[in-house]
Amino acid sequence: MDLIEDIVTPFNIQASEKGVDYDKLIAQFGCQKVLPAHIKEIEEITGKKAHHLLRRGIYFAHRDLEMILNTAKMKKPFYLYTGRGPSSAALHLGHMIPFILNKWLQEVFDVPVVIQITDDEKYLYRQELSLEQVKHFSRENIRDIIACGFDLNKTFIFTDTSYINFLYPNFLKMQKHLTVNQIFGCFGFNGSDCVGKIAYPPLQAVPAFSNSFPHIFRNKNDIPCLIPEAIDQDPYFRLTRDIAPKINYLKPAVLHAKFFPALQGLHTKMSASDENTAIYLTDSKKEIERKIKSFAFSGGGKTLQDHREKGANLEVDVPFQYLSFLMEDDERLDEIRQKYGKGEITTGEVKKDLIGLLQKLVEDHKVKKKEVTDELIDKFMEIRELDVKL
C-alpha cells in the first residue's frame, strides 16, 4: 500500500515515480472520467477523428462535458476558455498541451476561444517579479500562443490588467460569495500570505461567465463554457462551479489533462523554474538532443540483456510518455509501444525518434512564431466582435 499521498495543487505537483494516481485524483476531486462514449460522441458531432490527446486518454477527466456535447448536438453556441500564467518569457512543451487541444476544439466545433493571461496572478504570487517584467512575459507568451494556430476571427486573448474593467463586476460578485476561509482551505493559504494572493482566485472564475465578453456574446447570456486545462487548475473551477448558481450563472464545464512530465520522471510536471526539467520552444536542435539524451528518464532495463528480457516499463518511461503526448502517427506509436515494451528496441532508439519529432516540432513553432508580428498580437487582444454563430 502506498502511504504517501500525491500532492496536486496549482502550485505544486509531487507524486511517486509511477506518476500521479489519476484515478485516485478523480475520486478525490470529485470529477468524472472521460469515457470512450464521450470520444465517440465528439467524433459523431464533428465528423472528425478525435484528437490523439483525447483518444489516448491524456484529457482524462471532466465535469459536465455532456452538457457541452448536448449543446453542440443541438447546434447551440458554446465557447472555450483557457489561459496561461506568464511566469517566464519562454514556454516549454508542457505549456503547449492545452493550446494544442483548444486550437483543435476551436476548429472542429467552430467555436470561439477566450484566453486569459493572468499577469496579475504572477505578479502577486512571485515575490521577485515586477509588473513590468510580467507584462513583458505576457506579450512573449501571447506570441507563442498565437503561433499555435488560433483563428483570429474566433479568438480573443487578454491580460487581466488590460481587460480588468470588463472582468471587475463579475470578480466582485465572486468575491462577495466566497469567504477568506474558503480560499484558505481550497488553496492552502494563510494569514501571512499577501492579500492579493487571497483576492486573486475568483478572477480565474470570471472568464467562465459569458457576460464577461459582451463584445463576443452581445446580449446573449449564459453561453455554456468549456475549460480544457491541466487538472492542477481544478480548485479554481470547483470554486467557480460552487458559486455560479448563487450569482445566477451557468456552471462551466471542465476537461482536465494529465501533467506533461518532467524530463527526470513522472513524479512531477515539466517546470519552467528548472530549465533542465524542460524542453523549451526556444531550444536549439542541439539542446533538445542533449536534454533528451542526458535527462529523459528511461523505463528500459538496467542492462541491455535485462532490457531484451523484460522490456521497458512504458508507464514510467519519459521518452515514451512524450511520444504519447506529441506523436500524431498512431501506427508508429503503437509499433514503438509493442517493440519497446518487449525490449526489441532500446531507449536510445526511442530517444532518437523523440529527438527528431521534438526538433521538427520546435523548429516549426519557431517559424510560425516569427510570423507573429506585434500588430497581430494587438489584433488578437483588440476588444472587438468575433465571427461567432450565436
Next chain:
Amino acid sequence: MDLIEDIVTPFNIQASEKGVDYDKLIAQFGCQKVLPAHIKEIEEITGKKAHHLLRRGIYFAHRDLEMILNTAKMKKPFYLYTGRGPSSAALHLGHMIPFILNKWLQEVFDVPVVIQITDDEKYLYRQELSLEQVKHFSRENIRDIIACGFDLNKTFIFTDTSYINFLYPNFLKMQKHLTVNQIFGCFGFNGSDCVGKIAYPPLQAVPAFSNSFPHIFRNKNDIPCLIPEAIDQDPYFRLTRDIAPKINYLKPAVLHAKFFPALQGLHTKMSASDENTAIYLTDSKKEIERKIKSFAFSGGGKTLQDHREKGANLEVDVPFQYLSFLMEDDERLDEIRQKYGKGEITTGEVKKDLIGLLQKLVEDHKVKKKEVTDELIDKFMEIRELDVKL
C-alpha cells in the same frame, strides 16, 4: 476615570454622551493636532481667511500637513483626494462636510480634486445591495457632490468599477505588500468575512498616488496628495502611508475632521441607516423642523429655571454643534455661544436659528442639484485632461 474606550472604525462609532475623546484618538492613531500656526500659514499662502471648518477646529488632526503647505508655498502642485461610499441614494448633512472643505481648498489653493466613489466597497460590504443598486446610488451621490460647487475644469469624479483599469496596477502593488493578517488587524475582519472585504482596503489607497491619474498629471510623478476626510477613514491611510515607501511612492498627507453628530447626541455620528438620526439633503422644510424640534439633543437645563441658572452645556448640545459646523457668521455664532452658555437664551431659540439655517442650506442645495444634468455628471466623470498647473 472613563473606563469605556471610544470605538472609532470605518464601520462603527461609539462614544460617551460627551462625544469622542479626540485628543485620545490623536494619541491612539498617532497623528498630529492641527495647530493655530497651520491655520495661519494657510491664510498666508492663500491670502484668504481660513474656512470656518478649519478655524473652529472641526478639521483637527493631520499627518504631513506641513509637507503640503511647503509644496504650496513653493508654488509646486499638489492635489486633493476625497471620496464617498454610495450606500444610499440620499445624502445627509454629515456627508457634506468633507465636500464643503474640499471645494474650498480647491478654490483657494487652485488645485485639482479627485473624488472616488467606492461602489465596489458598498457592494461587497452590504450583503443586501446589488451592483445595480450601488451604481444607481453612485450616480445620485455624484449629483449631490457636483452641487457642492466643484470646478469642472479641476475635478475628476470616478466610480471604482468605471475607473478600475487605471487603478488596478497600483491596487496590485498595494495588495502584494499587505498580508491578510495586516488587513484583519487593521479593520477587525476575520476568515469568515468575504474575500472581497479583505481585498478592498488597498483600493482606497490607490487614488493617493498621482500616477493613478495619467490624464491629470501626465508624466509628472509623485505629485503630493492631501486627503481631507472624517477621522474614521484613518486606518485606510495608515496602511497607505506604511506601504507607500515600499513601492516607491510618496506618502499622502491627511487632514481629519471630527464627526458630524447624530441628532440624538455626540455618542455617534449622523448615520444614513436610521433616518431619524439625520437631516437629509432631500428633507422638506417641515421635516427639518420636525426632526430638529423632536430629536436634536439639548444641552440646556432640565427646567427653565435650571437653564437660566447654569446655562447650556454646549459640548453636548447638538443644535449648537450643528451651528458650529455650518453657520458661516462668526459673530452670530459667538453671540449664541455666550448667551446660550449663560442660559440667557433657550434651546428653543437656538433650534429656531438652526432650523432656519438648515432649511436655507437644504433648499439652496436642492436648487443647485436640479441644475446638475446627466450630461454634466458624464463630464465630471470623463477621463480627460484637467486645467491644472504642473
